[in-house]
Amino acid sequence: xxxxxxxxxxxxxxxxxxxxxxxINFLKGRDIFRTxxxxxxxxxxxxxxxxTTLVTLNGxxxxxxxxxxxxxxxxxxxxxxxxxxxxxxLPEGTSAQIASSDLLGSKVVKINLGKSAKLLHANDTLSSQxxxxxxxxxxxxxxxxxxxxxxxxxxxxxxVGAASKILNSESQxxxxxxxxxxxxxxxxxxxxxxxxxxxxxxxxxxLGLTISNLSEITGNLKDNSGKxxxxxxxxxxxxxxxxxxxxxxTINRINGTVSNLSTVLSKxxxxxxxxxxxxxxxxxxxxxxxxxxxxxxxxxxxxxxxxRYVHFSAIDFGREINAxxxxxTQSSDNVTFRVxxxxxxxxxxxxSPVFKGLExxxxxxxxxxxxxxxxxxxxxxxxxxxxxxxxxxxxxAFLKSYKNGKEISLKxxxxxxxx
Numbered sequence: 001x002x003x004x005x006x007x008x009x010x011x012x013x014x015x016x017x018x019x020x021x022x023x024i025n026f027l028k029g030r031d032i033f034r035t036x037x038x039x040x041x042x043x044x045x046x047x048x049x050x051x052t053t054l055v056t057l058n059g060x061x062x063x064x065x066x067x068x069x070x071x072x073x074x075x076x077x078x079x080x081x082x083x084x085x086x087x088x089x090l091p092e093g094t095s096a097q098i099a100s101s102d103l104l105g106s107k108v109v110k111i112n113l114g115k116s117a118k119l120l121h122a123n124d125t126l127s128s129q130x131x132x133x134x135x136x137x138x139x140x141x142x143x144x145x146x147x148x149x150x151x152x153x154x155x156x157x158x159x160v161g162a163a164s165k166i167l168n169s170e171s172q173x174x175x176x177x178x179x180x181x182x183x184x185x186x187x188x189x190x191x192x193x194x195x196x197x198x199x200x201x202x203x204x205x206x207l208g209l210t211i212s213n214l215s216e217i218t219g220n221l222k223d224n225s226g227k228x229x230x231x232x233x234x235x236x237x238x239x240x241x242x243x244x245x246x247x248x249x250t251i252n253r254i255n256g257t258v259s260n261l262s263t264v265l266s267k268x269x270x271x272x273x274x275x276x277x278x279x280x281x282x283x284x285x286x287x288x289x290x291x292x293x294x295x296x297x298x299x300x301x302x303x304x305x306x307x308r309y310v311h312f313s314a315i316d317f318g319r320e321i322n323a324x325x326x327x328x329t330q331s332s333d334n335v336t337f338r339v340x341x342x343x344x345x346x347x348x349x350x351x352s353p354v355f356k357g358l359e360x361x362x363x364x365x366x367x368x369x370x371x372x373x374x375x376x377x378x379x380x381x382x383x384x385x386x387x388x389x390x391x392x393x394x395x396x397a398f399l400k401s402y403k404n405g406k407e408i409s410l411k412x413x414x415x416x417x418x419x
Contacts, residue, residue, distance in 0.1 A: 036063070036083040037122040041096040041109075042071065043078050043130065049098055049107045055082055057111045062088045065109060082109065082126070090126075092116035097129035294388065335416050336376040336402050337383035341394045344370050358390065373400065380417055 055063035063084040093114020101108040401413030
């Protein structure tokens with residue numbers, strides 16, 4: 001079959017187009033005769049990465065960057081489309097790392113394989129990594145050296161400043177003065193050493209006499225060593241005599257006496273015994289105080305009403321003198337006695353524990369004061385007993401007398417009580 005000229009031209013055009021397409025893709029690093037898998041990686045910054053950039057695994061080319069475009073979510077992130085040859089399976093966890101391939105800053109995408117048993121499928125997204133570029137690495141290496149150099153320059157500046165201050169005219173004068181003082185000190189030391197030499201030379205005879213006296217003293221001690229031994233023996237005898245005096249027993253007896261005294265004092269302090277109660281029991285003091293007050297009241301009453309206690313006559317008919325209070329007599333029904341226990345500006349409950357032991361207590365108010373009294377008694381002796389009992393809890397308690405319910409003086413009530 002003979003091809004026409006037109007057919008030959010068509011076949012030639014197809015071959016040329018095929019070669020053109022293959023050449024263009026070859027220049028892009030794409031082999032149209034080999035199957036590929038496409039994966040994606042997302043980066044904040046690709047650092048100058050371009051399409052057709054090689055994709056390597058352990059230094060071996062396994063693909064290329066097909067396309068780079070912005071993400072559709074308008075976040076500014078860049079999506080890198082990576083084409084991998086079909087005979088390089090990638091496990092899950094594989095990452096795509098943008099790194100520099102040479103000192104000029106050319107980029108390459110390094111594939112770091114994951115360790116999972118599962119494989120990635122086409123159009124899956126790889127995790128992304130970004131290496132620092134050459135400038136960043138250089139800056140990271142030079143930054144510590146730069147900081148040290150800056151500190152060194154600052155220290156040198158401080159040293160130069162200090163040196164300039166030291167080497168100024170005033171400091172030089174001070175240094176010169178210091179050296180002058182050192183020279184004067186050395187001169188004085190030489191004079192002192194010369195004076196000491198003169199003193200030693202002049203006192204050489206005295207020093208010889210002192211040494212001679214010390215030699216005589218040591219000789220005397222050597223000659224009198226026997227006497228010194230006798231003195232030591234005498235001291236030993238005296239110490240033996242002191243030991244025979246049984247000082248330990250005497251000291252033990254003194255310690256026993258002190259211990260007994262301490263025991264007695266502790267008993268007194270703990271109110272154990274009569275003397276301890278006398279010192280520590282406050283009730284004894286109160287009872288003595290109450291007794292003294294009652295005795296004082298008795299003396300006052302005896303002075304005011306002597307006839308109540310002593311009966312006497314100008315002519316003694318042989319009658320006995322009665323020195324005791326008259327027996328309990330009943331006064332007229334109109335005279336009564338009460339014991340006023342206390343007065344207060346605020347009311348006190350009649351059931352209060354302060355009134356414990358008293359049979360009946362009554363409250364009376366006069367003005368702003370509240371008065372608390374016992375029940376009315378017509379017998380003076382009985383009301384005196386109540387008073388003595390009440391003064392244990394109410395030291396300020398006293399007697400009050402009434403006639404027909406009206407308060408009268410105690411003296412007048414006692415006179416009426418005798419009738």
